[in-house]
Amino acid sequence: MNLTTTEPAEVSDTLSGGSQRGDRVFHGLAFAAGASIMVALAGVFIFLAIRGAAGFSAATGLYQPYTSFVPYAAGLLFGTALVAVLAMIIAVPFAVGVALFLTHYAPRPLSTVIAYLIDLLAAVPSVVFGLWGLKALGPALLPIQRWLNEHLGFIPFFAGEVSATGRTVFLAAIVLAIMVLPITTAICREVFGQTPRLHEEAALALGATRWEMIRYAVLPHSRSGIIAGTMLGLGRALGETMAVLLVLNASGPKITWHLLTSDNPATIASNIAQNFQGENIDLQVVLLATGLVLFVFTFLVNFAARWVVIRSERKFQ
Amino acid sequence: MSTDLSDVATDTTFPPPSLVRARLPRQATLIVGVLALALAVLGGPLLTGASWYSVPFVAGLLLVVLLPLWSLQVEGRRAAVDRLVTLLVTYAVTLALVPLVWVLAYTVIQGLPAINWAFLTKDQTTTLDPVTFKQMPGAGVLHAIVGTLLITLGATIISVPIGLLTAIYLVEYGAKSRMARIITVLVDVMTGIPSIVAGLFAVALFTQFGSVGTRIGFMGSVALSLLMIPTVVRSGEEMMRLVPADLREASYALGVPKWRTILKVVVPTAFGGILTGVMLAVSRVIGETAPLLVAVGTVDYMNTNLFSGRMQTLPVFIVSKYKQGADLLELAWGAALILVILVMVLNLTARIIGKIFAPKTGR
Amino acid sequence: MAKSIDVSDLNIYYGDFLAVEGVNMTVKARSVTAFIGPSGCGKSTFLRSLNRMHEVIPGARVEGKVVVDGQSLYDPSVDPVAVRRQIGMVFQRPNPFPTMSIYDNVLAGKRLNAKKVKKSEADALVEKSLRGANLWSEVKDRLDKPGMGLSGGQQQRLCIARAIAVEPEVLLMDEPCSALDPISTSAIEDLIHELKSDYTIVIVTHNMQQAARVSDDTGFFNLKATGEPGHLVEFNPTKKMFTAPDNDATEAYISGRFG
Numbered sequence: 058m059n060l061t062t063t064e065p066a067e068v069s070d071t072l073s074g075g076s077q078r079g080d081r082v083f084h085g086l087a088f089a090a091g092a093s094i095m096v097a098l099a100g101v102f103i104f105l106a107i108r109g110a111a112g113f114s115a116a117t118g119l120y121q122p123y124t125s126f127v128p129y130a131a132g133l134l135f136g137t138a139l140v141a142v143l144a145m146i147i148a149v150p151f152a153v154g155v156a157l158f159l160t161h162y163a164p165r166p167l168s169t170v171i172a173y174l175i176d177l178l179a180a181v182p183s184v185v186f187g188l189w190g191l192k193a194l195g196p197a198l199l200p201i202q203r204w205l206n207e208h209l210g211f212i213p214f215f216a217g218e219v220s221a222t223g224r225t226v227f228l229a230a231i232v233l234a235i236m237v238l239p240i241t242t243a244i245c246r247e248v249f250g251q252t253p254r255l256h257e258e259a260a261l262a263l264g265a266t267r268w269e270m271i272r273y274a275v276l277p278h279s280r281s282g283i284i285a286g287t288m289l290g291l292g293r294a295l296g297e298t299m300a301v302l303l304v305l306n307a308s309g310p311k312i313t314w315h316l317l318t319s320d321n322p323a324t325i326a327s328n329i330a331q332n333f334q335g336e337n338i339d340l341q342v343v344l345l346a347t348g349l350v351l352f353v354f355t356f357l358v359n360f361a362a363r364w365v366v367i368r369s370e371r372k373f374q
Numbered sequence: 375m376s377t378d379l380s381d382v383a384t385d386t387t388f389p390p391p392s393l394v395r396a397r398l399p400r401q402a403t404l405i406v407g408v409l410a411l412a413l414a415v416l417g418g419p420l421l422t423g424a425s426w427y428s429v430p431f432v433a434g435l436l437l438v439v440l441l442p443l444w445s446l447q448v449e450g451r452r453a454a455v456d457r458l459v460t461l462l463v464t465y466a467v468t469l470a471l472v473p474l475v476w477v478l479a480y481t482v483i484q485g486l487p488a489i490n491w492a493f494l495t496k497d498q499t500t501t502l503d504p505v506t507f508k509q510m511p512g513a514g515v516l517h518a519i520v521g522t523l524l525i526t527l528g529a530t531i532i533s534v535p536i537g538l539l540t541a542i543y544l545v546e547y548g549a550k551s552r553m554a555r556i557i558t559v560l561v562d563v564m565t566g567i568p569s570i571v572a573g574l575f576a577v578a579l580f581t582q583f584g585s586v587g588t589r590i591g592f593m594g595s596v597a598l599s600l601l602m603i604p605t606v607v608r609s610g611e612e613m614m615r616l617v618p619a620d621l622r623e624a625s626y627a628l629g630v631p632k633w634r635t636i637l638k639v640v641v642p643t644a645f646g647g648i649l650t651g652v653m654l655a656v657s658r659v660i661g662e663t664a665p666l667l668v669a670v671g672t673v674d675y676m677n678t679n680l681f682s683g684r685m686q687t688l689p690v691f692i693v694s695k696y697k698q699g700a701d702l703l704e705l706a707w708g709a710a711l712i713l714v715i716l717v718m719v720l721n722l723t724a725r726i727i728g729k730i731f732a733p734k735t736g737r
Numbered sequence: 738m739a740k741s742i743d744v745s746d747l748n749i750y751y752g753d754f755l756a757v758e759g760v761n762m763t764v765k766a767r768s769v770t771a772f773i774g775p776s777g778c779g780k781s782t783f784l785r786s787l788n789r790m791h792e793v794i795p796g797a798r799v800e801g802k803v804v805v806d807g808q809s810l811y812d813p814s815v816d817p818v819a820v821r822r823q824i825g826m827v828f829q830r831p832n833p834f835p836t837m838s839i840y841d842n843v844l845a846g847k848r849l850n851a852k853k854v855k856k857s858e859a860d861a862l863v864e865k866s867l868r869g870a871n872l873w874s875e876v877k878d879r880l881d882k883p884g885m886g887l888s889g890g891q892q893q894r895l896c897i898a899r900a901i902a903v904e905p906e907v908l909l910m911d912e913p914c915s916a917l918d919p920i921s922t923s924a925i926e927d928l929i930h931e932l933k934s935d936y937t938i939v940i941v942t943h944n945m946q947q948a949a950r951v952s953d954d955t956g957f958f959n960l961k962a963t964g965e966p967g968h969l970v971e972f973n974p975t976k977k978m979f980t981a982p983d984n985d986a987t988e989a990y991i992s993g994r995f996g
Contacts, residue, residue: 077631079631079633079634080631080632080633082633083632083633083636084547084632084633086539087539087540087542087543087546087547088543088547088548088553089539090535090536090537090538090539090540090542090543091539091540091543091544091548091553091554091557093536093540094536094540094557094560094561094564094603094607095556095557095560097564097600097603098560098563098564100575100579101567101571101572101575101600104575104578104579104582105571105574105575105578107578107582108577108578108581108582109578150466151466151469151470153466154462154463154465154466154467155463155466155467155470157463158463158464158466158467159467162460162463162464163467164795165795171467171471173725174471174474175470175471175474177474177718177721178470178473178474179658180657180658180661180717180718180721181474181477181478181661181714181717182660182661182662182663182689182710182713182714182717183661183662183663183664184661184663184689184692184693184710184713185477185481185661185692185710185713185714186477188692188696188706188707188710189476189477189480189481192480192484193476193477193480194473194476235473238470242470253832255828255830255832256832256834256835257793258790258793258826258828258832259828259832259833259834259896259899260834260845261790261793261821262788262790262821262825262826262828262900263821263822263825263845263846263849263899263900263903264818264819264820264821264822264823264846264849264850264903265818265821265849266452266453266455266456266818267456267459267460268455268456268459268460269452269456269849271459273834273845274834277834277835277836277837278835278836289566292566293566295568296566296567296568296569296570296571297568298568298569298570298663298664299663299664299667299689299693302664302693303693303696326568326570326664329570329574329664329668330570330664330667330668333667333668334667334668334671334672338586338587341577344574345574345577345578348570348571348574351568351570351571352567352568352571355566355567355568355571356563356566358566359562359563359565359566360563362566363559363562363563393805393808393810393815393816393819393820393823394808394812394814394815394816394819395814395815395816395819397814397816400813452818452849452850453816453818
């Protein structure tokens with residue numbers, strides 16, 4: 058529409074080369090914006106490294122209950138990974154189920170509505186999830202935690218004394234699972250939807266039921282997509298802060314496999330949020346250093362996820 | 375094959391009965407469902423006095439056991455497995471929707487009582503009651519609402535130009551260059567930055583150049599923009615790719631230079647989609663807590679200067695009130711409700727705008 | 738075990754759109770029946786309604802009767818899954834399962850039906866099916882390689898082997914050679930000739946020479962006008978169809994004066 062309103066004077070300008078400069082400037086601007094993303098990412102790493110450097114070898118009292126950085130960070134990393142991996146174990150079957158429902162079971166209008174609702178779940182602020190997990194879901198799950206402890210207590214995960222408040226790794230993992238469900242579902246949905254019709258029909262024409270068709274055509278085609286979605290969800294779960302901070306009754310970095318007790322490992326992110334507001338500048342430096350560890354760790358997980366996606370894209374080309 | 379032929383129907387109207395298999399009645403799921411519900415009610419609350427909450431779970435469990443069993447008896451193993459999976463998939467969706475409804479309903483129920491005129495128009499400054507000379511705690515969250523809006527606005531002002539220009543570079547200039555591919559991967563990686571790391575980055579950046587304890591609203595904007603940019607790039611890229619190439623070529627053919635073509639043809643055509651993307655990005659970061667907690671801190675009074683002093687924001691307000699004690703929890707829930715409304719309104723508006731503009735860009 | 742198919746007053750819909758109207762025909766057992774006609778006239782749609790693959794598309798439905806050996810396919814008591822197992826289908830583009838080996842591709846249908854297939858039994862079935870599809874000598878040394886590694890023509894024969902491995906009574910082929918080169922095409926046509934002795938074969942083709950070469954009976958589908966549903970114009974033995982068709986429109990189409 059704008060074309061017709063372009064003044065003739067402008068057009069003749071292009072011959073004189075006047076607009077070439079405009080083009081160069083604009084190209085430069087666009088390039089600079091793109092480059093700034095590289096700079097920003099590098100900046101995150103560099104500034105965290107500079108400001109946090111002292112945190113790798115600070116006064117021993119700052120690493121309680123440990124005395125040096127490595128076990129301290131390892132303890133936190135353990136908690137982070139434990140909660141996040143548990144969350145994914147819960148979330149992935151649901152994500153796959155929901156994505157299958159959306160692509161292969163629900164009629165189109167219903168599928169649109171439910172896809173929207175699931176996406177809406179991603180819009181709920183994490184602090185609200187935290188409060189809700191603490192006040193509503195926690196008490197509701199308490200009987201289940203007791204039951205698990207009573208009947209399956211011989212499994213180390215469910216052993217120990219059940220927390221009276223329910224603010225356990227178990228609860229945190231469930232809340233995180235709910236929070237990462239949308240992203241994993243979205244990616245599964247995308248790859249399931251891209252299954253070639255040809256392969257689905259090949260299975261159906263052999264007399265496969267709907268489930269058999271999914272097993273023969275959809276799931277094999279989507280394997281790497283499910284892995285990528287899982288890892289992206291894992292990346293999200295590793296970095297989630299507020300929900301874990303509110304929901305989990307953490308007692309600092311520690312290594313324990315008990316999921317139902319009141320003595321829980323902190324995660325890197327929740328540990329930072331818990332202690333950063335204080336006035337202890339030295340501790341803040343240590344926390345910055347753990348932040349760097351978290352950044353590198355999630356970076357690797359996300360990078361691996363992308364790598365899986367790119368590799369599988371090549372395979373199907 | 376013989377196993378399949380063994381459980382065929384005995385209906386004699388069809389002489390070679392191979393195609394006809396005994397199948398459950400059309401409403402089998404409904405029948406078993408009602409039966410399961412009846413059993414759950416009878417065996418639960420009515421006879422044993424179990425809680426009514428148990429009914430949907432028991433009924434669901436009964437359904438998922440009984441229907442496949444019936445199917446196994448009548449239709450055979452394959453059909454039974456198919457029915458089982460169908461049920462499981464449906465359960466997954468139902469269960470996945472429970473938290474959404476629950477969270478939203480719970481927030482409304484808990485938050486509604488807190489909301490009144492003072493809540494929306496006052497801050498948390500402690501005042502002295504002129505009659506009783508008692509210290510009165512502040513009643514409102516206006517300062518947090520204003521802070522949230524200002525910081526998010528700041529983040530938007532940083533992110534949108536960078537994000538859109540990057541998208542323009544990726545679509546129009548970089549095309550398939552090495553640089554463009556690197557940026558694409560980095561944008562993907564940036565999507566995965568933990569929000570608290572973004573907050574720490576802002577702290578590290580500003581304390582490097584300022585004093586150690588620096589906490590200003592703008593730091594929050596910087597942290598949030600780090601989280602916003604990838605979303606803006608992604609949606610901008612997607613939308614600009616939808617603009618048909620012949621529109622661009624028509625413009626070039628008229629002698630319009632590339633940069634004007636982009637600004638006057640490509641961006642306006644994709645505008646609706648870009649706006650949707652930006653609003654979704656805003657709705658994603660407006661509820662972020664962790665980066666603001668570390669980078670902006672918390673105060674009780676109104677501060678409208680992004681570049682000086684701490685600011686209050688809704689998410690951080692929620693956390694700090696929760697930490698201060700049980701009697702202040704109502705304030706936290708009130709703020710949570712306002713935050714959720716803010717996010718949902720943004721989200722819905724974005725989708726509606728996307729719907730309105732979609733057919734135009736799609737062609 | 739081959740069977741005949743009787744179609745009476747068949748209407749095929751996509752949602753509210755009537756795609757094919759009022760088809761009546763009898764497909765003879767142990768013969769090759771070809772459907773020809775211009776693009777979009779509904780011959781593929783009709784073919785897919787013969788093994789209830791049509792209804793896989795959301796909103797698609799069928800009115801009328803398709804009777805295979807006395808059994809009405811669209812009777813409510815009939816299980817579409819059982820129908821598809823007994824009426825096999827080969828598609829326009831070869832579609833072996835990409836993650837499966839040649840061996841597993843052939844067994845795919847069999848494995849659906851039997852929980853465990855004995856190794857010796859499976860080996861025998863694979864060999865028999867691949868021989869049946871004229872593919873055995875070409876692939877017998879690389880059965881464990883992925884099916885996607887074969888050439889287009891080999892892939893299509895692998896799909897035929899996969900279809901006949903479940904021992905169907907009828908084999909539907911939807912333009913099976915349209916994605917293949919002439920040499921592969923002639924290999925498939927030879928195969929169709931051989932399969933005729935055991936199966937009832939229905940083939941949709943764009944290529945009239947192919948219809949003339951392989952089929953015993955031919956049906957000509959056409960649109961009355963653009964936007965109108967497709968219908969069966971003429972159904973006759975192929976010889977008659979290509980020498981003295983009953984209908985002027987058929988003659989016009991066959992002799993290339995179509996339009």
